[in-house]
Amino acid sequence: MPGMICLHGHFYGMFSRGMSLKGGNPSCFKEILEQLWWRLDKALQPEDVKYSALVCLLQAIKCGTTTIVDHHASPNSIKGSLDEIASATLESQIRSVLCYEVTDRNGEEGALEGIKENIRFIKKCLINEPNPLLGTSFGLHAAFTCCDETLTKCRDAMLELPKEVQKKTGFHIHVA
Ligand SMILES: [Zn+2]
Incomplete structure (x- = not known):
């Protein structure tokens, strides 16, 4: 059977x-966000981010999942x-589409950092260092954590990218 595809995860x-x-x-x-997820993601450091991915990738391989979309957040890193x-995904040889969750919950500076990380990674994946195992999207947390201005x-950040790059990516957001 073909490999399974996970279209959303963290x-x-x-x-x-x-x-x-x-x-x-x-x-x-x-309250789940405030008591669990937003406390957990604020504690993440680069090494945590890599090893959390490696553990999940091992499980993905065991379960036959060959492609994963990851919606990442680590507000202090x-x-x-x-x-x-x-x-981690390249080391595992698993196909992935990666993005950073932009949110207003950590102030304007936090939102801007998230925008920069998405654009930096989109340029890296689609212009400077393309890899057939690596895709990218522009991540947004959700409507209730991103104001209209953000x-x-x-x-606008996406529209500044070359048109051919825009066509190869998109936005990834929680909608329900
Ligand atoms: Zn999610």
Whole structure:
């Protein structure tokens, strides 16, 4: 049978396996984000990003998944974070499409860093160092964490790329 394709995931979520939440049971999705995911991703350093990806990639190989889309966030270690994941996916020989989740939750500076990381990685993958195993998209967290001004900046950053590059990529965002 052909390899399976995972169209959305977060390698860093590997670190949540078996983790218990301090401070009670979340009663809604926003509380899950605040008590688990946004605490976890803020703690990530480059080495964590790479090893979380390697563990998930080993499991992907065992399960027959050959292509993965990863929607990454590490607010205190943004620049170069997609390179850490790419080194893991290439080492594993798994096809991947990688992007960084732009969000307003860490202020305007955090959003701009996320935009820069997406554009840097898109240029690297589609212009400077293309690799058939590596694809890229422009990541956005979600409508409720990105204001209109940030979304406009993301669109404008994409429009500054050459047209042939724009055609090979797109936006990746949580919609539900
Ligand atoms: Zn997600």
